Amino acid sequence: MGKLKGKNIMVGYENIFNEDNRLLQAKYNITARFYDILDYPWERLYKRWRPGLVNDIRGTVLEAGVGTGRNLKYYHPSVKLTGIDLSSAMLQRAMRRGKSAVCDYNLYHDDATVMKSAPSNHFDWLIATFLCCVMPDKLQPLAIEQFGRILKPGGQFRILEMLYSKNAKDRKRQRLFAPFVEKVFGARFDRNTYSYLTKSAKLRICNTYFLKKDIYMVIEGVRVE
Ligand SMILES: C[S@@+](CC[C@H](N)C(=O)[O-])C[C@H]1O[C@@H](n2cnc3c(N)ncnc32)[C@H](O)[C@@H]1O
16 A cells, blocks of 8 residues: 555555456546546536535545545545545546545545445445446446445445436437547446445435436435344
């Protein structure tokens, strides 16, 4: 584990990524260089939501798919944050952005479907913003199992995802962007995250709401056992 300015970043989990995640990792290791520029048109919208997504959270928090660390500066100073990401290049960006964070944080190079760096029954919160839309459907149950493992009983989760709108006009616009979004970010509007969460033995969905139209959905819940 290498130390950078008192914050930790762990490397060396390349071997355990499955083939899909290896491809995703390769994509993000390239995209990382341009990520903030490519994502800029959307981030203008997302940045309005980010404070509200994390600033009520306290305790030990695991953010899965922390990316370039866009949420870091909004966590409360008392939060003990662990951020993980598949891409070391994205994590390097997060390290830089983390300088403006007021909470304690450690970043680990890890796969959300494995979470080697996260102990069981440890976290008060699991946060993931735009992770599951990137994750292939067949891997989602594995990640959700890990969410259930690392949360304490009673621990909570909040997941922000994007979906195809039921409105024909909005859906048409999304379909125009979909090839770009998939090519560059590996993200899709048709992931079945909600459905996989409903099948989890350990996690129960308590609340869902949309941040914009019927496209950007927040799913909140709790570990029940
Ligand atoms: C669309 S970006 C979102 C980044 C950040 N959460 C945000 O809101 O800006 C998706 C991130 O998830 C990461 N990721 C994808 N699959 C992952 C996995 N299995 N485990 C950990 N991180 C993953 C990618 O490397 C990328 O940094």
